[in-house]
Amino acid sequence: MKRFEIAVGIIRNQNAEIFLAQRSAGSHMANMWEFPGGKIEQGETPEQALERELMEEVGITPTGFSLFEKQEHQFPDRHVSLWFFLVEQWDGEPWGKEGQPSRWVAQQALEPEQFPPANAPVIAKLQQTA
Numbered sequence: 001m002k003r004f005e006i007a008v009g010i011i012r013n014q015n016a017e018i019f020l021a022q023r024s025a026g027s028h029m030a031n032m033w034e035f036p037g038g039k040i041e042q043g044e045t046p047e048q049a050l051e052r053e054l055m056e057e058v059g060i061t062p063t064g065f066s067l068f069e070k071q072e073h074q075f076p077d078r079h080v081s082l083w084f085f086l087v088e089q090w091d092g093e094p095w096g097k098e099g100q101p102s103r104w105v106a107q108q109a110l111e112p113e114q115f116p117p118a119n120a121p122v123i124a125k126l127q128q129t130a
């Protein structure tokens, strides 16, 4: 069984909107909406991976963030450990730097069925703690 450690950023602005990106057609969990992020590489801390992935995928440098939730999820073909960081300060303006569709959505309007199944608990927690 493949195992992956993933760092993702829940990028939240002062209007309580969250920046989402759409996963590409050929990827795992294709076409689902996600919090931007990706695999933690050998020798990287989760925080370093977050900084690298957010620059690669959405062109921002997170400057104020903290771990919000850690979630384990067993997919049919792989196990993922997700580090969900809440990012509330950053340099730059996020955009779909790799050509992926992206949008801001009000936190309370996030719909868990549009995300990979691993995200349901963290979305519930976000909406409860608003």
Ligand SMILES: Nc1nc2c([nH]c(=O)n2[C@H]2C[C@H](O)[C@@H](COP(=O)(O)OP(=O)(O)OP(=O)(O)O)O2)c(=O)[nH]1
Pocket: 006, 008, 027, 028, 029, 033, 034, 035, 036, 037, 038, 039, 053, 073, 080, 082, 115, 116, 117, 118, 119
């Ligand atoms: N980015 C992201 N990935 C998520 C979320 N929820 C979730 O289950 N995942 C899963 C899907 C993937 O199996 C994995 C993320 O890997 P990825 O494909 O984004 O990895 P990466 O950016 O390093 O991409 P690559 O270089 O391997 O193509 O975590 C989420 O909210 N955001």
Ligand SMILES: [Mg+2]
Pocket: 036, 037, 038, 039, 057
């Ligand atoms: Mg990614």
